[in-house]
Amino acid sequence: MSRPSVLLVEDTLSLQMVYRSILATAGHRVAVAGTAEEGLQQFRAHRPMVVLLDLILPDRDGLEVMRDIQAIQPETRVIAITANGSVSRAVEAMRAGAHDFLVKPFDEGRFLSAVQNALAEATPRDTGKTDGQAATRGRDPAEIAESSGFIGSSDAMKRIHMTIGSVARSMATVFITGESGTGKELCALAVHANSNRANGPFIALNCGAIPQDLLESEVFGHMKGSFTGAISDKQGAAQAADGGTLFLDEICEMAPALQTKLLRFLQTSTVQPVGATRPRKVNVRIVCATNRDPLDAVRRGHFREDLYYRLYVVPIHMPPLRERGQDIIEIAEAALARFAQEEGREFHGLDPATRALMLSLPWPGNVRQLLNVMRNVVVLNQGGWVTPDMLPPGLAEEGRPAEPPSPPMAAPDALGTDSLLGLPLAEAERRLIEATLAMHGGSIPKAARVLDVSPSTLYRKIEAWNAKAS
Structure with a gap:
């Protein structure tokens, strides 16, 4: 009898039976274990290429078990399973080398997709290797540098190339941070180009450049007649990226209501266009970016904490x-x-x-x-x-160093904002932005930092004012 290709380590008997049934129905050969000790025994006996590992086991910590598995057979792909309240544990597992993670409860499609992707990645491509040779997980950093379009040989860029090589072929969400102009989209393209989705679409969406009332339609699409102006069905970016990568730039600019829908999309791998009655299944890898500090956005209440932990799995910081x-x-x-x-x-x-x-x-x-x-x-x-x-x-x-900002109480007089009283909100906003730009010599990035908004938000507003004036 052929050896099992998947090992399932799950201590809850009812879930163990459900997961095993789904895998067997899909044609996978499965070995099961209910404890860490039994899981390691099964692993040594069968050497499966994929391990589904619950991180909370009765006799031992799941992360320790994962490290033992990787020491025995480095090319094994481990899919971490954790409860909904322990997403941070899944993030920790990804950083320790897990191939993917699943947060309970998850649907059958997401479950099988994770296993299939892991098996495809674990299949040896070099038939000349002996059983004792471990396949390398990531690509050479020099190859990444050559294919990514990045120029520069600094230590910081070498570390980025190494991270891209390690994470590109997994399903893990990549969260890119860095100032405007540092090459975050180029980094996202490099992750896509070096993944097993390279032949699929790469769809980029700037969440800060699209009006919030239109962003949901841009991400998830809409049906004809679902709102004024919806004269035909529109495919959203999430569905357009099916089989490839969806790059969400300036993710911290997304409105809270849409953040909730994005979280559901990440949990279920389904999209529901505006006006649609039934969701649609998609297979998308998410890469996102921001020029803000995402954890600070969480503290300020601008970004959902649960969404942050869902997305902030493999961070890449683009240095200035x-x-x-x-x-x-x-x-x-x-x-x-x-x-x-x-x-x-x-x-x-x-x-x-x-x-x-x-x-x-x-x-x-x-x-x-x-x-x-x-x-x-x-x-x-x-x-x-x-x-x-x-x-x-x-x-x-x-x-030359910029002049220090005025104390908070002096800001209205320094900017002339005492004259804003009685003005319409839009006009008051425009005058405040223009005054801040003047204070900083017309520098949009500096004004954006003072106003605590994205530079693209200011660019978009200025373009709208100029278009209205012409």
């Missing part, structure tokens, strides 16, 4: 450009060569004075700002070596 050292020069010269080719110009590179200046700048706009600077240099100059005088005017002054 000012902390990446020589990466600044590597990115600048690569951009210079690319833009010069596009514009039909010939540049030799950055001269020593320009390099020194670039390394001294704070780059508040990060990689996006650096790329814009190099584009400006190429467009406005004929070629040769890039010297400091070729850089955009005022760039060097950005390194």
Whole structure:
């Protein structure tokens, strides 16, 4: 008889019977155990490629059992199972090397999908390996760097490449943090491109750039006639990403009501378009990002704590450009060569004075700002070596420290907000934003930090004002 391909370690007998029945009906060979000791005995005897492991066992901690399994056979894919009130335990398991996790109660489709994905990933691809050789779980960081489009060889970027290589082929949710312009979407694309979903769709949605009353329709879709203006059925981003990856940028800008629906989507893997009476099943991997501190958003009550623990499984922090050292020069010269080719110009590179200046700048706009600077240099100059005088005017002054903000009680007078009384809310908001921008020299990122909103929110409002004025 063939050895079991799945080991189920679950101490609740009724759940053990249900899970085993579902797996057997789906054609999987299953071994079962009710304790940690029995589970390790079964594992040593059968060496299954996938283990479904309840993290709360009567005789031992499930995380300890997982570490023993990984020590015996590193290529085994462990799917952690935990109760609804212990999501943080599942997060801990993912960081310790679990392939995926399930939070009780979960439906049959999510259960079988997790097992199938784990089995597909655990299947050896190199038939020349002996049984004693462990398959490597992640790809080489150098390969990730080459395929991701990231430029830079700093230690921080090497760690990011290593994390992407380790997590890309799992179903774990990736949560990317970092300032605006650091390359969070590029990181999400790298996770997708190195996953077993690379041939599926990659759908990106900026939660901060879409009006909140339209965001639900953008994420989950809507049915014809479900609201004024719904003249036809619309497929949402979650359904469009079926079989691939859904990237939710600026996730902390999502309204609380929609956060609740997103949490349900993560728990059930189903979407229900606005106006629909029945949910639809989808198979989507979630990657999300924010330029805020997500835990601070939880403390302030802007982001649901349970959703935070659902999403914040594998964190990746994109470092600001000012902390990446020589990466600044590597990115600048690569951009210079690319833009010069596009514009039909010939540049030799950055001269020593320009390099020194670039390394001294704070780059508040990060990689996006650096790329814009190099584009400006190429467009406005004929070629040769890039010297400091070729850089955009005022760039060097950005390194000067900003004036400290006014004390909270003085803010209304400093901004002239005493004149806001009696104005419509929209007009008062506009004047406050414009005054804050003026205080910070027109810098949208700085004004956004003071106002505690996303920079894209300010960009969107300014664009709407300009469109209305024209």
